[in-house]
Amino acid sequence: MTKAMSALVAFDLIKIGKLDEEAIVVVDPGLAAQWAGKGTTLSLRAGERLPVKRLIEGMITASANDATEVLAHHAAGSRGKWLALMNARASSLSMTDSTFASPSGWPDGGKTQVTARDMVRLARALIEDHPELYRRYFGHPVMTWRGTQLASRNPLAGRFKGADGIKTGHTSEVGYNFLGAAVRDGRRLVLVIGGAPSEATRAAAAQGLAEWGFTAWDSRQLVRKGQVVGRALVQDGSAPAVDLVPLRDWRLTVPHGSTARVTTRIVYRGPLGAPIEAGQVVAGLEVTVPGLPPHDIPLATGQRVTRAGPFDRMVNGLLGLLP
Structure with missing residues (x-):
C-alpha cells in the first residue's frame, strides 16, 4: 500500500506543475538492473523511453516496483528526495504513526510502518485533493502493456459495484493488505485490511467488509x-x-x-x-x-x-x- 503515498506525491507534483504526465522518461540502466525481477514489475529495459503517465499506470494498476522507482528518481532526482516528499506529505496529513522508507513498498526490514487510521487519511487526500487524477488512474481492473493485459490485484476492481480504488500490498513480513475505496449513491466508503494470510482471504474479507459497510450502516447529512x-x-x-x-x-x-x-x-x-x-x-x-x-x-x-x-x-x- 506504500505505492498509494507515492501516487499522492506524484499527484501533488502534477497539480503544481512540477511533474508532466506527458514527459518522456528514459529508464536508467542502473535502475533497470537493480529492479529486474524484484516482485511485480513492468520489466523495464535500460534506455527504454515512456511517458510519466505510463509509469503511474504501472505503479497503480500493475503495482510495478520498477515503474515506481523510476518515477521517483525522475520526479525528485533521487530516491532519498522522493522519500523526503513522502514523509513530509504524511506529516501534513497528521499521519503520525506512519513512516515511509521505500517508494514501492519493497521489504525494507520493517523501516516502513503504517496504521489503518493513517491509511484512511491518505485515501481521503487522494480522493478529495485530486479527484480528476484519482478517477483517471485508480480503479482499473487491467492495464495493457506491450500487448499483454496486466491484471490489478485489487479484489474489488471490476468485481464490486462502485469500487474505484485503491492499492493492495503484500510482503512476507506482514502478509496481504488492502486499502480499498468504493462509492454508491454519493456515499463514500474506505476500508483497510491488514495481515491477511492469503490473497484469497484478503479478497473475501474485502468483499464482505465493503458489502457490510454499505448495507449495515446509514449515512446522514x-x-x-x-x-x-x-x-x-x-x-x-x-x-x-x-x-x-x-x-x-x-x-x-x-x-x-x-x-x-x-x-x-x-x-x-x-x-x-x-x-x-x-x-x-x-x-x-x-x-x-x-x-x-x-x-x-x-x-x-x-x-x-x-x-x-x-x-x-x-x-x-x-x-x-x-x-
Missing part, C-alpha cells in the same frame, strides 16, 4: 460546508462576534435503522482576538451518538474581522453588557 452552526465572541474586533462554519460537508454514519439521539456542542479553542481571517479554524463541533465514539468537526471563522478602533471597542463593550 450532519452539516454542510459554510453552514453557520454557531458564533464566537471576538475581543477588540470591528464586529463583536464571528460566524462558525465547517469547511466541507460532513455526514454521520450510524447503524442501519438507528434512532439514537445525536447531540452536538461547540468546543472553543480559547479566546479570539482581532484581527481574524476568514477560514481560520478556531473551534470544533463535538458530535456524540450513544454507542459510538465522539467525533470532532473543525469549525472555521466565516468572515474576516479587523481590529476595532476606539469607538467600535466602546460600542462592543456596551453591547456585551446587554442581556
